[in-house]
Amino acid sequence: MKTVVIGLLGVQLDQPRKSRDRWATWRPSVGICQQDDLIVDRFELLVERRYSTLAAQVVTDIETVSPETTVRSHSIALDDPWDFEEVYATLHQFSLEYPFDPENEQYLVHITTGTHVAQICLFLLTESRHLPARLLQSSPPATRTRARNSATTSVEGTYQIVDLDLSRYDQLATRFSQEHDEATSILKRGIETKDEAFNTLIDRIERVSLATQAPILMTGPTGAGKTQLAKRIYELKQSRRQIEGPLVEVNCATIRGEQAMSTLFGHTKGAFTGASAARAGLLKSADGGMLFLDEIGELGLDEQAMLLRAIEEKQFLPVGSDRPTQSNFQLIAGSNRDLVADVAQGLFRDDLLARINLWSFRLPSLAERRSDIDPNIDFELQQYTRTTGDKVTINQEARNKFLAFAIDPATSWKGNFRDLNAAITRMATLADGGRITVELVDEEIVRLRANWRAPSAQQDADQVLTNYLGIDAVDSIDRFERTQLADVIRVCRENKTLSAAGRELFQASRRAKARPNDADRLRKYLARFGLSWADLQ
Incomplete structure (x- = not known):
């Protein structure tokens, strides 16, 4: 299998201080082709157009020290080699157009030369497999010596090949795994949860939380743990030094009308009756930190409009002020309502939902x-x-x-x-x-x-049965029969005799019998569950 090196011409490192010293100076692109244990079959040299003269010299020198190496120059145009977007786009285009043949060739991306921006871009393209290669890092010799006798005896330095497949690095892979486990443990409060779907959800939340400052929407029934999870997300981001400000939380169901405006956005002194002093508001208090708005669907439409501006523009108007206040916070919103249905009913702004619904996670109920x-x-x-x-x-x-x-x-x-x-x-x-x-x-x-138990004029069926049979016996009876038996017991307690209770219970079927014996029929039914008329009296 042939070995192909892809690298940028080093404008500084591949340029000798003096022309006559070029064989006594470490030059990465030349030195990598002089390694005794690394045979480079082809060198794909990426060259900015304005350095064509230096490139020609380097190509000649590589062919001199390594006749078996074919050097191919690729001209690239960079107006600003320190512009990340421009450099990445240029190198990305090269990766798309280059005819890679991984079945017959192995590729090494030389990241020693070029600007730091270029080195980062090469790393990213290699990591993403746009460049199906390993990284090649070369270094100067520990002690530099000047050649005395031969013009072709160069200072070659050393090199190291790095494979970005972390699975080959057990120690690193273990470390990353431990960090991941620690992060998910924070989100799960250290509880060794067994539910696979929930664990998958927590893994996704951990990944999103550490990767973005965008709003996060958590839905699910009341009591599913939205507030606790919001606190854990904050702790996780704080542990990774991604957030420094405080966690500010409020249940929107507890604030209404002008109070909501003032609580969230603050007010100036005298903005309304009773505003004897200015108030910063919760959004300002969350500056540099995280704002958790639980039950966000309870906000009024005016507050929703103000919140949308605060999220998008990082500023808002306190009540009574005509000067905007700045605040940069990450929003986590919680809701047990169907916000999509609320939008359809005109209860929630569709533009706000679109803004906070970029990352949406539904927390399952305990059931x-x-x-x-x-x-x-x-x-x-x-x-x-x-x-x-x-x-x-x-x-x-x-x-x-x-x-x-x-x-x-x-x-x-x-x-x-x-x-x-x-x-x-x-x-x-x-x-x-x-x-x-x-x-x-x-x-x-x-x-x-x-x-x-649901609100009802009748006593809960299970409670009735438990009073007479005990909890173990109730658990052994199907729900269908529990409901029926509970009603029979209530009728028995409301009547003075077994016969009267029987007549009420069998009112329809007894008409079809010439000699109905309601009492005996009821007695036998109760006996099936170990009950007697005396027990119920």
């Missing part, structure tokens, strides 16, 4: 992440210990029972992680001797089910 409930139990217990100073554990039997309830598809977790936090906190607070027992779990399950 969608049931496999992560187990590690979150440990996390909530640790949080309880940090807050109270009391260490609380949960015995295995109690843990298994709570998990069986928690991962059951019938368990709604309407409040998401807030419900889980509250449940663990309550059980930990009531745990005698710092140990959560099965009895505490049973009590908490009943409480959660009662909290989640």
